[in-house]
Amino acid sequence: MGQLEGRVAVVTGGSRGIGRGIALELAKRGASIVVNYHSNAAAAEEVVQEITSNGGQAIAVQADVSNMHDAERLIKAALDTYEKIDILVNNAGTTRDNLIMMMKEEDFDLVINTNLKSTWNCAKQAIRPMVRKRYGRIINITSVSGIFGNPGQTNYSASKAGIIGMTRSLAREVGARNITVNAVAPGFIETDLTSDLPQDLRNWVDEMLVIKRWGSIEDVANAVAFLASDEASYITGQTLTVDGGLVMS
Numbered sequence: 001m002g003q004l005e006g007r008v009a010v011v012t013g014g015s016r017g018i019g020r021g022i023a024l025e026l027a028k029r030g031a032s033i034v035v036n037y038h039s040n041a042a043a044a045e046e047v048v049q050e051i052t053s054n055g056g057q058a059i060a061v062q063a064d065v066s067n068m069h070d071a072e073r074l075i076k077a078a079l080d081t082y083e084k085i086d087i088l089v090n091n092a093g094t095t096r097d098n099l100i101m102m103m104k105e106e107d108f109d110l111v112i113n114t115n116l117k118s119t120w121n122c123a124k125q126a127i128r129p130m131v132r133k134r135y136g137r138i139i140n141i142t143s144v145s146g147i148f149g150n151p152g153q154t155n156y157s158a159s160k161a162g163i164i165g166m167t168r169s170l171a172r173e174v175g176a177r178n179i180t181v182n183a184v185a186p187g188f189i190e191t192d193l194t195s196d197l198p199q200d201l202r203n204w205v206d207e208m209l210v211i212k213r214w215g216s217i218e219d220v221a222n223a224v225a226f227l228a229s230d231e232a233s234y235i236t237g238q239t240l241t242v243d244g245g246l247v248m249s
């Protein structure tokens with residue numbers, strides 16, 4: 001019997017990259033999964049297929065989580081299908097990197113809305129059903145960029161630092177209801193998001209890493225699965241960096 005048997009998890013941006021890995025790992029440990037995606041329905045369906053062909057339960061739900069009505073629809077779909085939400089992983093995210101002198105205002109707004117507002121939207125919608133059940137695990141995917149800063153990422157760093165503050169405040173609001181709220185801050189993981197990083201940044205990362213390899217999607221998924229488990233019931237308001245020692249705070 002898996003560690004998360006009987007649990008229901010919503011994973012935003014669960015169709016690709018780190019979110020896909022989290023969805024598969026939570027399913028492997030027994031949770032039923034709501035795989036949220038924005039535009040790539042085929043990728044989300046492939047994740048659902050992989051889970052169900054291994055004997056698990058999953059559905060795919062399209063929703064732009066930066067939009068409150070979509071977030072509400074996503075959480076409603078989860079409740080309609082599985083009747084509860086135990087675990088919410090706020091993973092959906094994007095980048096629009098540029099130096100501030102060149103960055104367009106719409107790229108600032110898009111990244112803040114996709115990464116930070118979405119986290120608030122989904123938490124706001126999921127918190128009532130969690131309070132009703134007196135159980136919840138919210139795990140927000142932030143980034144070392146939100147701790148350390150990164151030139152060219154004033155929008156992204158601000159969104160990810162905001163997630164850390166939100167995580168701490170929400171943890172204080174809902175801890176008495178047996179709901180934990182934590183963040184996971186990946187370092188550099190090979191996904192579509194990092195596929196076109198400039199070579200000089202890649203070289204700097206290689207030099208700074210204490211563990212001399214880039215992180216895998218599984219490294220992040222395992223940390224999320226731990227925070228979602230009963231073993232992590234006394235951990236809340238924390239940011240767990242999964243970054244090969246890149247940032248030590």
Ligand code: NAP
Nearest residue numbers: 013015016017018037038039040064065092093189191193
């Ligand atoms: P990715 O490969 O680009 O995947 C992004 C996922 O988010 C996709 O499933 C995408 O869905 C979904 N998404 C984007 N905008 C959305 C929206 N408005 N509503 C719903 N879903 C949306 O990215 P990744 O590298 O796996 O990153 C996942 C998370 O980890 C992000 O929060 C990112 O900031 C964080 N992170 C990544 C790294 C890294 O090194 N990769 C490091 C630190 C933190 P569609 O496919 O349908 O568009």
